Amino acid sequence: MRWALWGLFFFLPLQWFVLPGIPYGQGRLHLVAMGLFLGFMLVRHRARAFRPTIQTALPFILAELALLMVWTAAGLYHGTKPIGPFQDFVYMSVFVAVGTAVYRAARDLEPGSIEALRWVALVASVSLVLGLSIAMAINGVNPATVFGQTIATANPEILQKELFRSAFGGFGYSTNAVQGNLRHEVFAAVLAAMFVASWAVRLRPFVTRRQTMLFRFSMALGTLLLLVSLSRSVLLAAAVWPLLSLLRSVATARLSGRQVAVAIFAVGAISFGLVSGFANVLWVRFTADTSSYTARDSLLQLGVANIRAHYLTGGVDTVGASSHNFILDSWLRAGIFAALAAAVMTILIFGLGISLLIRIAAEPSWILPVAASLALPLVRIFTAGGGVIPPVEWVVLGFVAGAMAFEAGRRREGAASLEKGPAIEGARPSTVASG
Numbered sequence: 001m002r003w004a005l006w007g008l009f010f011f012l013p014l015q016w017f018v019l020p021g022i023p024y025g026q027g028r029l030h031l032v033a034m035g036l037f038l039g040f041m042l043v044r045h046r047a048r049a050f051r052p053t054i055q056t057a058l059p060f061i062l063a064e065l066a067l068l069m070v071w072t073a074a075g076l077y078h079g080t081k082p083i084g085p086f087q088d089f090v091y092m093s094v095f096v097a098v099g100t101a102v103y104r105a106a107r108d109l110e111p112g113s114i115e116a117l118r119w120v121a122l123v124a125s126v127s128l129v130l131g132l133s134i135a136m137a138i139n140g141v142n143p144a145t146v147f148g149q150t151i152a153t154a155n156p157e158i159l160q161k162e163l164f165r166s167a168f169g170g171f172g173y174s175t176n177a178v179q180g181n182l183r184h185e186v187f188a189a190v191l192a193a194m195f196v197a198s199w200a201v202r203l204r205p206f207v208t209r210r211q212t213m214l215f216r217f218s219m220a221l222g223t224l225l226l227l228v229s230l231s232r233s234v235l236l237a238a239a240v241w242p243l244l245s246l247l248r249s250v251a252t253a254r255l256s257g258r259q260v261a262v263a264i265f266a267v268g269a270i271s272f273g274l275v276s277g278f279a280n281v282l283w284v285r286f287t288a289d290t291s292s293y294t295a296r297d298s299l300l301q302l303g304v305a306n307i308r309a310h311y312l313t314g315g316v317d318t319v320g321a322s323s324h325n326f327i328l329d330s331w332l333r334a335g336i337f338a339a340l341a342a343a344v345m346t347i348l349i350f351g352l353g354i355s356l357l358i359r360i361a362a363e364p365s366w367i368l369p370v371a372a373s374l375a376l377p378l379v380r381i382f383t384a385g386g387g388v389i390p391p392v393e394w395v396v397l398g399f400v401a402g403a404m405a406f407e408a409g410r411r412r413e414g415a416a417s418l419e420k421g422p423a424i425e426g427a428r429p430s431t432v433a434s435g
Contacts, residue, residue, distance in 0.1 A: 001044075002116030005101060008037045009120040009196070012189035012392060013128040016135070016182055018172020027172065030189070034094045034391060041097040053099035053398075056405040060348045060397075064092050067330060067341035074334035078315040084333070084388070091391055095398040102196075102402025106203060107409070117200035122218035124193035125225055128186065135167040159230060181385065187229035188376060188392045191238055194222045195373035196399050202366035233383040240375035244360060244368055251361035311336055322387045329387020345389075349378055349397070352404075363407075370403045 011033035019027040054061060068089055072082040105113035136143055141163060150159040164183045197218065206212045226238055306316050307328070316332035323329050327346060331339035356363070356371035377393040384390050389397075 001101065001105070001110040001113045004037055004040045005105075005113060005116050005120065006123050008033055008098075008395075009124045009189075009193045010127045012192070012395065013124055013186050014131045015186050015189070016168035016171055016173060017131070020172070031391060034395070035090065038090070038094050038097045041100060045100065049104070050096055050100045052103050052405040052409065053096055053401050056408055057096075057099065057401040060345060060401075061092065061096075063341050063344040063348065064088070067334075067338055067345070068092075070338040070341060071330070071334040074314050074338065077313060088388065091389070091394040094391075095394045095401065098395050098398030099401035099405065102399050103405045103409075105200070106403065106406035114200055114204045117196055118204065118206070118215065119197065119218070120193040120200075121190070121197035121222050122214070124190050125218055125221045128190055128225060129221075132167055135171065136163075139166055139170055141166045159228075183229050184231045184233055184380075184384070185390050185392050187226055187231050187234050188237075188380065188390070189395075190222050190225050191234055191376060192373070192392055192396045192399070194219060195241075195369045195376075195396065198369040199366050199399075199403060202364075202369070233379050234376070237375040237379045241369070241372035244357070244372050247357075248360050248365075248368060307331055314338065318387050322385045324383055324385055324387065326381040326384075326387055326389060332387070346378075346381055349374060349381075352400070353378065366403075367407070370400055373400055 012030045014029045017029040019029060019032055022032070068085045071088075072085045075082050075085065101110070101113070102117070104110045105117055108114065135141075143163060146159060146163045149155075149162070160183070168182055197215070201215060206215065223238075226235060229235070310316050310332065312335050314331065314333045314335040318329045318332050323332070327339050327342045330342035353371060353374040356367060356374070360368065360371060373396050376396050377389060380390055380393050384393075
């Protein structure tokens with residue numbers, strides 16, 4: 001299992017590599033990895049192994065199935081092939097598979113899996129560094145020159161176009177066709193791995209200083225990569241994490257050594273950013289670079305205008321003209337009933353986030369990265385092009401479902417033990433940490 005998990009998170013950031021010969025544009029390396037992971041889980045486990053995740057996420061799964069049925073029916077009505085619904089069904093299946101793997105790892109049903117998950121941030125970060133290094137070397141991109149020009153002019157567009165767009169071209173995408181916006185999901189994969197690794201470490205702490213230092217290095221490397229991405233949506237989702245950590249510390253009146261280390265790193269990173277000039281680039285990116293805001297506002301207004309003529313059955317082709325809104329694009333494609341299903345899915349994610357936020361101080365510490373990870377799909381639902389839940393966010397939601405299934409099982413066992421009375425003297429304690 002550990003190799004399957006490492007393989008999934010190793011290939012998840014490498015989204016600009018496309019394998020030839022796979023139909024419907026599904027040859028992108030991270031999608032192939034997700035499909036292989038799904039196949040591995042289906043071959044390895046019987047149907048009952050997936051039951052805890054499915055039971056925990058059943059309302060969300062039913063809403064997604066309703067969306068897929070309406071989307072398929074609307075597509076057939078308008079004479080289009082149900083390729084999109086099929087792809088989403090596969091993503092939903094990966095969601096269940098990832099949730100099952102996470103649940104079984106937490107329950108120690110897969111020896112070594114929870115330990116393997118502690119290193120997925122390092123795996124994903126190293127994978128992205130290697131992938132970008134190879135891509136830049138082949139395409140003749142000099143990152144030092146690009147960074148120098150970006151900082152000298154405080155122009156984030158230089159970094160986006162000259163580094164990411166140039167590096168991503170030629171591996172299945174033509175240089176003209178590839179877009180720097182691909183970086184959003186590339187770096188979202190790193191953030192997803194950081195959430196999972198932090199959860200696993202809190203659930204199963206390290207026993208040696210060397211392991212702890214290597215883990216902290218992996219998180220620092222991941223943070224550095226996120227800052228370099230200049231992806232506002234990913235950075236916004238990442239910013240929720242320290243805010244929740246601070247809220248938990250205030251509520252519990254307790255400051256952990258991990259938080260002190262994070263604060264020291266943050267001060268160092270800010271100081272370096274100010275000295276190097278990169279902080280100015282970030283400031284311009286978030287405040288002065290409004291071209292994407294204007295473009296998305298225009299697309300949103302166009303989407304709202306199109307709904308008036310297609311509110312019941314949809315039929316609007318959102319390819320290339322997406323409103324970047326999961327609910328609105330579902331409405332445009334498949335009508336109002338698809339929009340209602342998409343709205344239910346969004347409300348369920350948001351409701352879980354609010355629920356965890358309310359009880360963040362009372363829950364074990366490993367709930368913190370689970371709650372923080374919900375920010376990524378919520379942000380991307382309202383910013384991702386195509387108006388669908390992107391593949392990386394399905395992996396994140398699968399992680400959340402598996403973690404919540406584990407938490408639900410832990411609560412049931414705790415309630416059952418209380419009903420049975422005090423434990424028998426000499427009984428073996430649980431091997432699962434309670435946080």
